[in-house]
Amino acid sequence: MSSFKEMTGKAVAMDRTNVDTDQIIPKQFLKRIEKTGFGQYLFYDWRFKPNGELNENFELNLPENHGASILIANENFGCGSSREHAPWALMDYGFKVIIAPSFADIFHQNCLKNGVLPIVLKEDEVAYLLKQSRKQPYELTVSLENKSVLGSDGFKAEFDIHPYWYNMLLNGWDEIELTLQLEERIREYEAEHSGNSTRIS
Amino acid sequence: MGNTIIEKIWEKHVVHREAGKPDLVYIDLHLVHEVTSPQAFSGLRMKNRPVRRSDLTFATMDHNVPTVNRNQIVDPVAKNQMDTLRSNCLEFDIPLADLDSPDQGIVHVIGPELGLTKPGMTIVCGDSHTSTHGAFGSLAFGIGTSEVEHVLATQTLWQAKPKTLKVEVSGSLGPGVSAKDVILYIISKHGVKFGTGYVIEFCGDVIKNMSMEERMTICNMSIEGGAKASIVAPDDKTFTYLNGRKYVPEGDDFLDNILEWKQLESDDDAEYDNAIEIDGNEIAPMVSWGTNPSMTAPVNSRVPYLSECDTEAERKAVQRAFEYMGLEEGQQITDINVTKVFIGSCTNSRLEDLRAAAEVIRGKKAAAGVQAIVVPGSQNVKKMAEEEGLAQIFMEAGFEWRESGCSMCLSMNADIVNPEEHCASTSNRNFEGRQGAGARTHLVSPQMAAAAALHGHFVDVRNLAAVEV
Ligand code: SF4
Numbered sequence: 001m002s003s004f005k006e007m008t009g010k011a012v013a014m015d016r017t018n019v020d021t022d023q024i025i026p027k028q029f030l031k032r033i034e035k036t037g038f039g040q041y042l043f044y045d046w047r048f049k050p051n052g053e054l055n056e057n058f059e060l061n062l063p064e065n066h067g068a069s070i071l072i073a074n075e076n077f078g079c080g081s082s083r084e085h086a087p088w089a090l091m092d093y094g095f096k097v098i099i100a101p102s103f104a105d106i107f108h109q110n111c112l113k114n115g116v117l118p119i120v121l122k123e124d125e126v127a128y129l130l131k132q133s134r135k136q137p138y139e140l141t142v143s144l145e146n147k148s149v150l151g152s153d154g155f156k157a158e159f160d161i162h163p164y165w166y167n168m169l170l171n172g173w174d175e176i177e178l179t180l181q182l183e184e185r186i187r188e189y190e191a192e193h194s195g196n197s198t199r200i201s
Numbered sequence: 202m203g204n205t206i207i208e209k210i211w212e213k214h215v216v217h218r219e220a221g222k223p224d225l226v227y228i229d230l231h232l233v234h235e236v237t238s239p240q241a242f243s244g245l246r247m248k249n250r251p252v253r254r255s256d257l258t259f260a261t262m263d264h265n266v267p268t269v270n271r272n273q274i275v276d277p278v279a280k281n282q283m284d285t286l287r288s289n290c291l292e293f294d295i296p297l298a299d300l301d302s303p304d305q306g307i308v309h310v311i312g313p314e315l316g317l318t319k320p321g322m323t324i325v326c327g328d329s330h331t332s333t334h335g336a337f338g339s340l341a342f343g344i345g346t347s348e349v350e351h352v353l354a355t356q357t358l359w360q361a362k363p364k365t366l367k368v369e370v371s372g373s374l375g376p377g378v379s380a381k382d383v384i385l386y387i388i389s390k391h392g393v394k395f396g397t398g399y400v401i402e403f404c405g406d407v408i409k410n411m412s413m414e415e416r417m418t419i420c421n422m423s424i425e426g427g428a429k430a431s432i433v434a435p436d437d438k439t440f441t442y443l444n445g446r447k448y449v450p451e452g453d454d455f456l457d458n459i460l461e462w463k464q465l466e467s468d469d470d471a472e473y474d475n476a477i478e479i480d481g482n483e484i485a486p487m488v489s490w491g492t493n494p495s496m497t498a499p500v501n502s503r504v505p506y507l508s509e510c511d512t513e514a515e516r517k518a519v520q521r522a523f524e525y526m527g528l529e530e531g532q533q534i535t536d537i538n539v540t541k542v543f544i545g546s547c548t549n550s551r552l553e554d555l556r557a558a559a560e561v562i563r564g565k566k567a568a569a570g571v572q573a574i575v576v577p578g579s580q581n582v583k584k585m586a587e588e589e590g591l592a593q594i595f596m597e598a599g600f601e602w603r604e605s606g607c608s609m610c611l612s613m614n615a616d617i618v619n620p621e622e623h624c625a626s627t628s629n630r631n632f633e634g635r636q637g638a639g640a641r642t643h644l645v646s647p648q649m650a651a652a653a654a655l656h657g658h659f660v661d662v663r664n665l666a667a668v669e670v
Contacts, residue, residue, distance in 0.1 A: 016521075017514050018393055018493050022632040027611045031265065031278040033239035033285050035346075045634045050620065074514065076394045079427065079493075080632060081611075082329040083237065084345035105397060105429050106329060110345035163221040164359065175347075176250070179355045182217055182225065186357060189216040189227055 002115030003172025007096055008141040009069030011133040014059050019073060020080035021107060025089040038085055039092030064136035072129045073100040078107025078118075087114045097142050099149065101126045112165050113175070117144060119159045128155065144170055203468020206434050207365050207400045210340045210465065214323045216357055223361040229322040229339075231352050233260040233295065234308050235286040236613070237327030241350035242289040252293040253356045259317055260290050261298040263307045264613050268576050268603035271300055279613070293353075304447075306579020306605045309333040309547035313417065314581055316446025320435035320462040325352055329424045330547050330629065336416035337443075338435035338465050340400070343424065363429055364474040366399035370407035372481035377663040379557065380415035381549060381627065381646035383407065384422040385487035387479055389497040396428025399475065402467060403433050407481035413442040414553040421548045422629050425494040434466045488534045488659050489631045489644040491522035496631070498534055500649065500661045506530045525633055526641050527621060535659050537643065541624035542573035542654040543636070544600075546610035549627035549647050550578030555586050558627075558651040559594040561662065567599040568657035573650075574601040574616065576608040600654065612636050625653035 029041040046058050054061055060068070071090070077100040078086060087110045090098070098111065099119045111118040119142070121129070132138050132153060139152040144166065149157045161169075168175065179186075204212075217225040231254075238260070245252065252258060265279040274280040283300075290297040298304040304311055309330050312318040320338035325331060327349040334341035348358055370383060388395075401423050408416065416433045423431035440459050443449045450458060485499035496519070498504060504523075507530050510516035523530060528537070544550070544558050555577065567573050575595050577583040583605055586592050592602045609616040610628040612635070618624040620639030627650050628635075631642040645653065648662045 017518055020493070020630075020632045022611075022630065022635050026634055026638075027613050030236050030613065031276070031282050033243070033282055035240045045638055050638060076397070076427070079393060080329065080630060082327060082343040082345055084240075084327075084347060087345075102394065102397065104394070104427060106343055106345060110347065113345060113347035162223070162361070164223055175359070176248070176351055176354045179225065179351065179357060179359070185217050185225075186227075186355065190356075193213075193227070 001113065001168060001172055001174060004096070004115050004117050004144050004169045006141065006143040006145065007069065008139055009096065010065070010067055010136065011070040011072050011129065011138050011140045012059060012065045012068035013072045013130045013133040015074055015130050017075045018079055019077050021078055021083050021086040022080055024078065024086040025083065030083060030085050035088050036092060038089035039094070042089040042093045067094070069094050070097045070099065070140050070142065071095050072126065072133050073098055074126070074130070075100065075102050077103050079104035082106045082110070084110045084114070087111045087116045091116050099126060099129060112169065115169060115172070117142065117169070119149065121149065121157050121159060125157045203471040205365050205402060205467040205471040205473060206338060206432055206465050207340065207363065207402060210321055210323065211362055213321070223359045225357050226323060226360050227357055228325050228352050229257060230317055230324045231258045232308050232312055232317070232324065232326035232331070233258060233349070234264060234326070234328060235262050235282050236264045237346050238289065238349055239282060239285045240346050241327070241353055242293070244350040245353060250354045252295065252353045255294045257356060258295045258353070260286060260295050261305055261308050261311055262286060262300060264607045264611065266300060266604070266606040267614050268606055268608050268616055271604045303580050303584070306581065307547045307550065307607055309421065310550060310578030310582065313337060313413070314446070314579055316443055316449035319443065319449065319458070320439060321465050325358065330421050332424045332428065332430050333417050333421040333547055335420040335423070335430050335432040336413060337439055338432060338462065340430055340432060342430040363400040364398055366396060366401045366428070367473040367476040368401050368403050368479065369405035369476070370403065370479045370481050371405045372407060373410070374407060374481050374484060375663070377486055377648060378484050379646040379648060380411060380418040382484050382487045383481065384419045385489065385494065385497045385644060386484045388422070388426045388494045389487065391426065391477065393425060393493050393495045394427035395477070396423060396426040399428055401428045401431035402473070403431055405479075405481075408433055409436070412553060413438055414551045417551070418548055422494070425629060435462045486646060486649050486662055488649065489642070490526060490528060490534065490537070491519065492525055492631055492633050494629070494631060494644060496522055497644065500534050500659055503531055503533050504528055535661070537623060538658045539623045539625045539643065539653050540571055540657070541618050541622055542567070542571060542650050543576070543609040543624055543626040543628065544574070544647055544650050545576030545578065545608050546628035547578060548629045550576060550582065552582050552585050554627065554647040555582070555591050558647040559591045561648050561651040561665065562598040562600070562655060563594050565598055565655050567654045571654050571657055572601070573599065573654040574603055574609065576603045576616075577605045579605045609636055618642070625650040625659065
């Protein structure tokens with residue numbers, strides 16, 4: 001797993017509610033068998049017009065927003081399909097942090113697994129960030145160690161993260177490796193519950 | 202204090218628990234499909250890790266498969282993805298319902314159909330609609346590809362114990378009102394995130410009286426309300442459904458299982474973190490008009506006026522949805538014309554769904570200018586529907602009868618809705634572009650989709666019944 005400690009970067013506002021993973025990465029791009037190269041398709045139907053031209057009005061296409069690495073989003077970001085291609089695309093495009101008042105469960109989990117930090121802040125804090133990040137340049141410094149978000153305008157907020165993920169991300173541990181250290185325990189469980197489920201083959 | 206069915210299953214599956222960590226839970230069944238698995242298998246290969254329990258893993262191809270000429274996959278990238286699943290299953294010794302298998306179908310249709318899905322199990326799949334399997338009293342939820350890899354390698358997952366939400370649907374449903382309408386109604390009333398962070402237990406008379414197929418439809422779309430999973434306590438209907446299926450034990454073993462499964466029911470004094478009550482008598486056939494499943498209204502009503510929106514954010518979202526969908530505020534639902542009809546998807550492609558749709562169109566014809574396609578959820582469903590004459594009814598009405606797969610639910614194959622075309626769809630998501638760039642999806646029940654095909658616009662199936670029966 002990639003580690004995350006601290007980063008400073010340009011924040012960009014995407015003030016839309018219920019942004020679903022079908023928008024983040026449309027299905028026609030899910031056929032690849034690699035984890036890389038999805039950034040070019042991020043928000044494809046919004047970034048490009050049907051004729052393939054750039055949609056200049058779309059948030060991410062505004063010249064002042066180029067190079068942003070922190071996405072300020074709204075309620076229920078990442079709802080819908082479980083596709084992990086969504087965080088892969090966000091990451092590949094350059095986003096390392098997403099800040100929203102709420103996230104959909106699976107998407108939230110998928111971000112953590114890929115070292116993209118999903119931060120839940122209070123509604124009024126997000127509303128403030130949405131407003132501020134419309135005026136570039138607006139930079140935020142996100143520290144996982146201190147669980148804090150600091151703005152170039154003096155904004156300051158703290159966030160919560162499950163201690164498991166806090167440690168996992170800070171250290172960049174391989175989750176599967178850690179689980180495999182519990183091999184003994186898993187084997188015991190399997191022995192105790194051998195009648196539990198029916199074998200398939 | 203007693204326990205809910207959710208807690209009972211959870212506690213039985215905790216392999217390891219320690220402070221500051223989620224629980225490590227054991228996974229009884231891991232379903233795999235071609236879209237969300239290739240990167241997981243590459244991950245294993247890179248670290249030289251085996252699949253821990255290929256005997257608890259089952260794969261199928263569904264998302265990409267063509268529904269006509271299914272063996273000629275013209276899209277090379279899709280073909281590569283399917284070939285990759287095939288070779289991964291071979292390499293890691295995982296059973297696969299391949300294209301030529303009589304068991305092939307949509308992963309959430311074949312799990313129950315083959316009896317892989319059973320009460321009390323933990324089930325995962327790299328697919329959000331894994332919640333479908335909860336209809337059998339199993340704890341089933343969707344996971345991402347990293348988690349797919351984790352389950353393949355360890356047969357476990359780190360998961361925080363979920364909160365519980367009881368959704369009680371009381372009363373009874375009127376004629377022409379289906380399970381699809383119930384779940385669309387709940388989401389239209391409580392929004393697309395009322396379930397976030399929860400596992401839902403559905404109960405109440407309406408749920409009790411539902412068939413297994415109907416319960417699957419409800420659990421399937423609980424994810425559209427944000428829930429991680431949903432569950433219905435197993436009862437005699439569950440056991441009857443499972444009896445004799447391919448992967449269900451037989452004879453005394455089955456009877457022993459039933460005794461065990463009966464213990465799963467939530468205790469009378471179990472407490473939930475939250476509860477919602479729904480009156481089934483209030484529910485009418487529903488039609489989604491917007492770009493998320495909460496933007497849904499009864500067929501005999503209208504889309505909202507912008508002035509009715511409570512917040513600025515909502516007003517913006519509704520305005521955007523109107524623009525995308527090509528609708529005017531206040532427009533009557535029955536005034537929306539449709540030129541595409543899709544009957545299929547893991548929400549509504551089982552035999553009962555096809556029967557319900559066929560009943561509406563028997564002896565009639567699809568309206569001129571409407572293309573209607575029927576995509577059975579599995580090869581088994583297809584075969585049964587052909588045997589009982591449903592396929593004939595569809596074809597005589599001018600509907601296209603296809604091979605099984607996800608098809609126009611997410612249009613990864615060649616089945617797409619054209620830009621600005623309105624589609625009456627029995628699938629589960631009306632997101633922008635889901636059925637094709639610019640496609641305008643309306644989520645409805647199979648009956649309502651069939652009725653829309655006959656008339657070229659939405660009609661209230663209840664009126665059809667009154668006039669014609
Ligand atoms: S039918 Fe649709 S929702 Fe169901 S698994 Fe296939 S793509 Fe997903």
